[in-house]
Amino acid sequence: MSSPILDLAGVTLEVNHLPRGVRFYTQVLGLPLLEHDEDRGVAHFRVNDAQTLTLWKPVTRQPNDPRLAPLHARGASHLHYAWQIQPHELDRCKALLDEHGLPWQEIDLGTPERPDPTVYFFDPFGHGLELRGVDLADERQPVYPPTPEDGERGPHALPVLGLREVALAFGDYPAMKERLPRAYGFALAKEQPDRDFAQFTLGPEPEPDGNGTPRRWLYAWDPQVGLADMFGGDHVYAQFYARVEEVRGRVRAAGLPHVEESGVLAVRDPEGHVFEFRPPR
Template sequence: MNDSQTTTAPQAAVSPLLDLASITLEVNHLARGVRFYEQVLGLERLEQEAGNTSSVATLRVNAHQTLSLWQPVTRQHNDARLAPLQARGASHLHYAFQVQSSDLPRCKDVLDEHGLSWQEINLGTSDAPDRGLYFFDPFGHGLELRGVNLADSRRPYFLPSVQPARPHVLPIIGLREAALAFQDYSTMKTHLPQAYGFAFAKEQEDRDFAQFTLAPHPEPDGDGTPRRWLYAWDPQVGLADMLGGDHALVRFYADVQAVTRRVKQAGLPHLIDEVGLAVRDPEGHVFEFVEPPA
């Protein structure tokens, strides 16, 4: 967002957060969710399990990012590993995918082809437009398609790669952001940098909306940057009538040891195993931190 102001918030000189790895959504019908994300967004199904104890599917976004779908099962946990932290998929999450800016017109045609209503919003200026397309999946999650310039100097840890064009699906190249709801907004602004090391970048002037850069240092958003982001706001309706997610499960690439030291000092419930670090935030979100693959 360009209509914003930078404020001061305690944070480390260098953030241990590196990039966005995965987002987990809560859905009420797993097969329908898999069809939507395969047929509309062109994601590749890596695994799917539907049964009495769990109902989950994982889809490949690119070589380093995945999207998971969890259908709640009564009195069961979708991931036994995260059961002590009571992890759930996010409800009504707003999140964004990256596409090449030149592909935005084709994205409109694909959305029309699938009968999906969409809204275009220019988050930049008339001289430097930064357009995004907004639409909803069948479960009320608010999706955004944001154009990126892969030659931009503000590079993410894992730069998305362009795949050959496929008919009838959106030309997705990466996950861009997740937007989470926080009831205690003022505490969140200091809590996220202190407890985990997120790099606070800015907040909006007209509403409780803060942005954190998933990178060693905070950087400006918009104008085609391929960086990834964590957004945090109060529960009010956001841009394009989209809500921040409740009880979200989000995975990040990070310096796990550095985050672990902060989490222990903050006294947050967590677990550490061969996968990485998982933490339950006081707001009910569960964050996972894993080392990036070599």
């Protein structure tokens, strides 16, 4: 059966200092700021025409998004997530990270025949960021393909094209591996043989990861230190494009708490993550 999950729409990070987060993501990533509300503890950025990044500063006795209050949604803590770049921009990205005074680590995720060098670094709040090259001509395209911004991000900002992946931690790994396909419809692509690490394709069918695919991904693992000393996120709030009616049927059959407004479905996973499913634009 085809997966109802279509693509990655956005991710929300938890921060303890909103202005510092705004400076980092506007200056280092070059993201246009759409909203900055100190009273609500919210900053909202445009990534591209189909994806967003949001920062939440927790405010006592006040949900950052009242719509999600019944689900007790929080922004992700120490999330590992990845950005797509064009491969020829990798050296420039490393120079820009040096310019901003940000330590980085390069790891080759490819093979000797087809290298896939990837750069890892941290934001000011301990979230782990990854820059992964993407072949824009690859046939494995997501619903909303990455497209160059033609210098829109500015000369000192990383030339990111879009969000590539989010990595979540699950205390009960076997239950997660069964639940994500059944209760939401995520397409399990593969597991790593040497650790509890599952890769889910954010698309209609499971596909191979790596080597330049423009597809987007959900990674899930037990609490562990991953590559470049990065953790999977706790209480992650992530947004996906999906065939919402199909996801709704699965969620109701699984008995998971959820809210729905204007065709957008938000669900609280038993591990505390909140997944939001939006209809295609």
